[in-house]
Amino acid sequence: MVDNAASSSIVVAIDGSVFSDRAVDAAVEVARAFNAELLLCHAIDTAKAGRMTLGDPALLEGSYKALEEDGDAFLRDASERVTRAGGRARTKLVYGDPADEISNVARHERARMIVVGTHGRAGISQLLLGSVAAGIVRNAAVPVMVVPPTGEARR
Numbered sequence: 001m002v003d004n005a006a007s008s009s010i011v012v013a014i015d016g017s018v019f020s021d022r023a024v025d026a027a028v029e030v031a032r033a034f035n036a037e038l039l040l041c042h043a044i045d046t047a048k049a050g051r052m053t054l055g056d057p058a059l060l061e062g063s064y065k066a067l068e069e070d071g072d073a074f075l076r077d078a079s080e081r082v083t084r085a086g087g088r089a090r091t092k093l094v095y096g097d098p099a100d101e102i103s104n105v106a107r108h109e110r111a112r113m114i115v116v117g118t119h120g121r122a123g124i125s126q127l128l129l130g131s132v133a134a135g136i137v138r139n140a141a142v143p144v145m146v147v148p149p150t151g152e153a154r155r
Contacts, residue, residue, distance in 0.1 A: 008035070011106040011114045013098070013136065014042045016074035019117030023147045024078050027115040028087040030145065036112060038089040040078045041105050042071040043098035068093065099135025106142050113143045 012027045014020045024040070031038050044067045053059035075091040082089040094101040106114050118133040137144045 008037055009039045009109055009111045010034070010036050011039045011041055011102060011109065011111045012078070013102045013114065013116040013132065014040050014074050014078045015098075015117075015132070016042075016070065016077070017117065017119075019119055019147070019149055020074075020078065021081065021117070022149065023115045023117035024081050025085070026145065026147045028082055028085045030113070030115065031087055034112060038082055038087060039092060039105070039109055039111065040075050040082070040089050041092045041094060041102055042074050043101040044068060044071055044093065044095045045098055046095055047097070097135075098132045099139055102132070102136050103139035103141070106140060111142055113145060114140055115145045115147065117147045117149070119149060 010027055010031050012020075012023055014024070024038075027038050030036070044064070049060065049063045049067055053063050071093050075093065079089050079091055092105060094105060102114060102116070105111075114136055116133045116136050118131070133144075133146050137146065
């Protein structure tokens, strides 16, 4: 169990989507209420990196480099969004299954909570595509705030 009185960080899962932008906006408001710092975290999906190589091990380094560049850009944009809103943030890039790694970061950092956006899909669509948000909810040792999409973003 996390000692919330001692914890002053909130982990926010970042993937560069409009859904994670909404999560950042919501997290800024929560952080303000708790005087907390945001830890913006992007997980490079190592399985995705492997799929990008089409089975050619020589391409693995290039796929990681592309995913790292994207992740750095996502984190930079999210950090600027937090700063513009008057919040405090630091960033972390991790490697592995996104749901597992975001949960692990929160545990390691002794975070107060995790904030994650969701695309709002359900049923077969969620089953086929998987859901990082659902995985975080299952794995997390701290409360998880799931931020739904707006009506327009669901379409």
